[in-house]
Amino acid sequence: MKILLQAATIYNPQSDYHLQQQHILIEDGIITYIGQEAREADETVAAEGLCVSAGWVDLHAFVGEPGLEYKEDLHSVAAAAAAGGFTEVVCLPNVEPVVQSKGGVSYIRNRSLHLPVTLLPAAAITVGAQGKDLTEMIDLHQAGAVAFTDGTNPLQGADILLKALQYVQLFDGLLMNKPEHTRLTEHGQMHEGEASTRLGMKGIPSLAEEVMVTRDLQLLAYTGGRIHFSLLSTAAAIEAVRQAKAAGLLVTCDVASYQAAFTDATILPFDTNYKVAPPFRSDADVMAIKQGLQDGTIDALVSAHMPHDTEAKKLEFDLADFGIINLETAFAVASTTLRDVLTVEQLVDKFTSGPRRILRLPEPRIAVGEAANLTLFNPNATWTPTAEATKSKSKNSPFFGQQLRGEVIGTIHQGQVVLR
Known part of the structure; x- marks a missing residue:
């Protein structure tokens, strides 16, 4: 099958055509022509403002399968991811059973072979993601785990993190940790501040994130290795990472694409x-996130996709689960809220090269002869997501009914074309 992308602006620094408008012909999943002359094709994608980049990568998504398929399964998460422009998605290990065996890793990899999105399994650091005993990380790495994390369960024990940092150095592995001191956040519902006091809710202090970032960085300096912080949200934590990078530590971090959308x-x-967890925080924290994205302290934007069934969300606020769905809206939310500090080129980098550098994945190149791993989008088009149109099994989103700027047109990956 031949597909022509007509007059598409290319965002791909690895390509000779970066920031140029070209026609791109793809035949059976391979780029066969890039140039100014239109070619015949079985299908032509011609959209005003059409842009194309390497396929987007999400570092942080919850997929319910196996065990929690009523929230999300591999097929629904792949459909949501493709609709949101992602061609590769890192799956958290917090399913039932936890992804902590070679079989668990292989299950996710094999089930995604024929999907339009490559699902990349992250394996648990500790057995059951309970923070006590280390998993067999060497075996899991050899089976195809791209990183190690206890996912939604922050690592509390300094001794466990220290041993894990030492262990993964045997194969240059990556540890990912969501920094949160759970004793300080216990029973917390929203950011600790004036708003939480006014509403009479127990707050989640910024300190709970900041002390763990500081601790983890001290352990990293002591042991060596690589660590990635998931879902940073506070100014002090971002500043700590900035200083650690300047000191030469191998540390990276991401923020949820929605974190700057609200306070x-x-x-x-x-x-x-x-x-959501971490919660929407203060104006000062939002400003720090924007600065961190602008100066490169924050390496990537992620969906932080956390689907929940109705029974987990339609409850009193203090009883409801944390998290929202965001695979389909991740780019649009970021494009809407961050375009005052990031150009389109910089924004795309946070979804493409940034995540790949963290995972040390090869960079797709938009060039003749290369396999097509592409995301098609219009950074200036507006659209309104709705619960009825979502591909996810769950409907927990604050963005339904809101007009967003930045629309995904489709993806081309593994020979499959998905157009919205």
Whole structure:
């Protein structure tokens, strides 16, 4: 099958055609022509403002399968990811059973072979993601785990993190940790500040994130190795990472693409679709996130996709689960809220080269003879997501009904074309 991308602006620094508008012909999943002359094709994608980049990579998504398929399964998450422009997605290990065996890793890899999205399994650091005993990380690495994390369970024990950092150096592996001191966040519902006091909710202090980032960086300096912080949200934590990078430590970090969309003062009170972990924080934290993205301290933007069934969200605020779905809206939310600090080129980098550098994945190149791993988008088009149109099994999103700027047109990956 021949597909022509007509007059597409290319965002791919690895390509000789970076920032140029070209026609791109793809035959059976391979780029066969790039140039100014239109070629005949079985299907032509011609859209105003059409842009193309290397396929986007998400570092942080929850996939319910196996065990929690009623929240999300591999097929629904792949459909949501493709609709959101992602061609590769890192899956958290917090399923039932936890991804902590070679069989668990292989299950995810094999099941995604014929999907339009490559699902990349992250394996647990500790057995059951309980923070006590280390898993067989060498075996899991050889089976295809791209990173190691306890996912939604932050590592609490300094001794466990130290041993894990030493262990993964045997194969240059990557540890990913969500920094949170759970004793300090216990029973917390939203950011600790004036808004939480006014609403009478127990707060989640910034300190809970900051002390763990500081601790982990001290351990990293002591042991060596590589660590990645997932879902940073506070100014002090971002500054700590900035200083650690300047000191030469191998540390990277990401933020949820929605983290700058709201503050604790702008969320709709008691609406559980605004209940996320870490929570929406202060204006100062949002400013720090924007600065960190601009100066490169923050390496990547992620969806932080956390689907929940109705029974987990339609509850009193203090009883509802944390998290929202965001695979389909990740780029648009970031494009809407961050375009005052990031150009389109910089924004695309946070979804393409940034995640690949962290995982040390090869960079797709838009060039003749290369396999097509592409995301098609219009950074300036506006659209409105709805619960009825979502590909996810779950509907927990604060962005339904809101007009967003930045629309995904489709993806081309593994020989499969998905157009919205």
